[in-house]
Amino acid sequence: MEDANLNRQPGDATAAASGSPATRIPRATLHDELVGGLRDLIVEGELTPGTRVPERELCTRFGVSRTPLREALKVLASEGLLALLPNRGAQVTGLTTADIDEMFPVMGALEALAGELACARITDEEIAEIRALHYNMVLQYTRRELPEYFRLNQSIHKRILEIAGNATLTRMYAGLAGRARRARYVANMTKARWDQAVEEHEAILDALAQRDGPRLARILKMHLQNKCETVKESLLAESATAPKTDR
Amino acid sequence: MEDANLNRQPGDATAAASGSPATRIPRATLHDELVGGLRDLIVEGELTPGTRVPERELCTRFGVSRTPLREALKVLASEGLLALLPNRGAQVTGLTTADIDEMFPVMGALEALAGELACARITDEEIAEIRALHYNMVLQYTRRELPEYFRLNQSIHKRILEIAGNATLTRMYAGLAGRARRARYVANMTKARWDQAVEEHEAILDALAQRDGPRLARILKMHLQNKCETVKESLLAESATAPKTDR
DNA sequence: CGATTTACTTCTGCATGCAAAATGTTATTG
């Protein structure tokens, strides 16, 4: 139906200028495309927190006019990824440790709920699926393949959310996780933290396999608490090496 | 029906500075004003679910052009209050019992977290404040003053959220509560449900006063479960009397 | 010289314009 290339009619649609990681997933509508594309730019860190969002530049980048782009900015602002300064445009919000301290307890509560719901609904096949993901993840852990480990880790959490079968829950969690992901803490995770995370994931798998909802909820809540600490450590370490202006 | 024309004047639009604690605060920017105004129209039920949102009409109503109005529509769509149909504009989303079944467990998890956090932070003065709200609410209950009861009820829940001191949590909860409020179940609440709610609120006050976080969490979770049933009953009753077009 | 004022250049926020799609209405056909 639509080209991944977003060329609009008038003459000036300057396609991808400098090397951008690009957005490969074409959404249904231009609006969704822009929201997704911009969100990626923010999460990937291509737009620096604290700096003004270059509206015109992004227009040429995506090959659209300001109207749809600004619509996307408003949406992202409502998600908390941007801050709208009156007469001063949009600004990427930074992640402070205070933000992390707020977000992770909420994510913990949501994941705990997801765990409980999932235990009540999970099929044997799904348990097997999670188990496969888990041991693949453990494999990457032993190989010290951080990126792949991280990807599988995410998959497991995402799959539990899906199994919980609550779209609202999934959406709320995704919103928070999207914001939290900006911290990109993986790079700074210590060995001890990594060991701990894997251990907790063993317990998660176990509780799931036994369909012990309350236990899984407790484990997940704790798991998120530890993740919170990991992210904060990473954030502090990063701000120590690269003292950027945040917010 | 009243006109909500917001006249804009350049240079004058800056916020009403000197901190006046007015109950009705006009939002700082036009964008926020529109988002809030439209959200009210939806929650109040003035825009019927399932029907197309009359873009042009709303423009004249609010006295703005389509650009800022459409920006607001996109935001409300991202909140789930509207659905965007490609080339067919926006449509107010209806609340099905399935939606309710999804939303209330999430709200329960969030309120439970809020209760735990609040117990750890609440001051004696705040306990006294909640107690005052509570017994005022009970008074309205004995008077069968449903609207005022409902308002105070909301105040208590909101206050607990505030005391929890987690802005992210408050925002997420507010988003869900805003959507749920469209059910306007108050009118259809049975006496039994009302009695039960007041009883549970006694327990809430008690747990708060004792700063028993885990207990408060349990109570709130249960409280929300019951609220979920109440809302669904009301929704079914309403759809039986007024069988409108769904979605 | 540093600080302020002034002139100029973006940039933001909103209004308007326009082509394509959707919708509504009348005409036509079997």
Add this chain to the structure above:
DNA sequence: CAATAACATTTTGCATGCAGAAGTAAATCG
């Protein structure tokens, strides 16, 4: 007379235009 076709009208989605605010560079003054 139901169904379809042809046309007119409205609506949507995006581009563009424009006044005013914010930012920037030059000029003036102490």
